[in-house]
Amino acid sequence: MxxxxxxxxxxxxxxxxxxxxxxxxxxxxxxxxxxxxxxxxxxxxxxxxxxxxxxxxxxxxxxxxxxDMPEVPRTVSVHLRRRADGGRNGGGVSIDRNGVRAGAGSISHQRQDDYRIDTLAGHAAGISQGTLVALTGTQYPALMTLKQGIRITPVMTGDGRVRLTVAQRFDEPAGDGVARTQGADTTLVVTPGQWRSLGAITVSERTGARGLSGGATHSERLDLPLEVKVEIGGR
The missing domain is CATH 3.30.1370.120 (Ribosomal Protein S8; Chain: A, domain 1)
Structure with a gap:
């Protein structure tokens, strides 16, 4: 048995x-x-x-x-491109001794920033630049660091793709001691060699003024789309 x-x-x-x-x-x-x-x-x-x-x-x-054989991390190259598309429109009516005058105009501007970050899978990397400005609105002006940049952590997945954790920051002076700040964080899975949209930040502002001699209006728009692509290197 x-x-x-x-x-x-x-x-x-x-x-x-x-x-x-x-x-x-x-x-x-x-x-x-x-x-x-x-x-x-x-x-x-x-x-x-x-x-x-x-x-x-x-x-x-x-x-x-x-x-006894530590896993050899792969090198990941992360390519990012960010376009800043903006425009400003304005118009107004003024009254003087010569009569009534009306005017309008528009200005558009474009800028593209290209980044490449090489890092090891699982390790964070980033690119940034900063500007020190004095902000008003208090008894004593305050110093603030305005940052523009991106921080990324890539992690390899079992199916050959890459999971990206991305944090972006875009600060800039707005004039008269005021700063404008924007930021976004996201996590997504990308296929190596393909561009992928990370979304965009859109800022709109409209101002107007009136007086005895006339009035004027101004509008401004700023779009900040961001795209990403990864490439896997050798060991």
Whole structure:
């Protein structure tokens, strides 16, 4: 009776089954793991994963061997482009001794900033620039650092894509000791080599003035769309 029970248990312990390990350096580990496998076992690399067919006991040995081999992080190049599209419209009516005069005009402007950040997968990186300005409105002017820049943390996913955590900041002086600040944070998954929209910031402002000699109105708009693309480097 004891022999009949022990035989099936032994068979199950030696049975081969499939095990999956997520490793960014999976392809490089295949020739290292292959000699460790028993007869009938195999190992393949697929989209950042090791697919191993082996026994449970041997799989524990493989895990122990991998524990002495730190995962080699991949280099990620993050490309960003940000366009600043804006416009200003104005018009007014004035009255003087020569009569009534009306006028209107518009100004548009465009700017594009291109960034490239190289970092290791899982490690944050950023680019920024700052300006120190004096803000009014209090008894003593306050000094404030205005920042314009982007901070990114890329993380490789098991299917070969990249999960990006992006924080952007766009501060600028607005004149007369006043500062305008904008910021946005987002997380998304991108496919290497493809541009992806991160959204946009839109700022609109409208002012008007009236007096005995006439009146005037001004409107201003600023759009800040941001796009991102990633490329995966070698080890």
């Amino acid at each position: 004891l022999l009949l029970i022990a035989a099936p248990l032994l068979a199950r312990a030696d049975a081969l089954s499939i095990h999956v390990i997520q490793r960014a350096d999976a392809q490089a580990l295949v020739p290292v793991i292959r000699p460790l496998l028993p007869e009938g076992g195999y190992v393949n690399a697929y989209q950042g994963k090791l697919v191993i067919r082996t026994t449970s006991a041997n799989f524990d040995q493989v895990l122990a061997a991998l524990g």
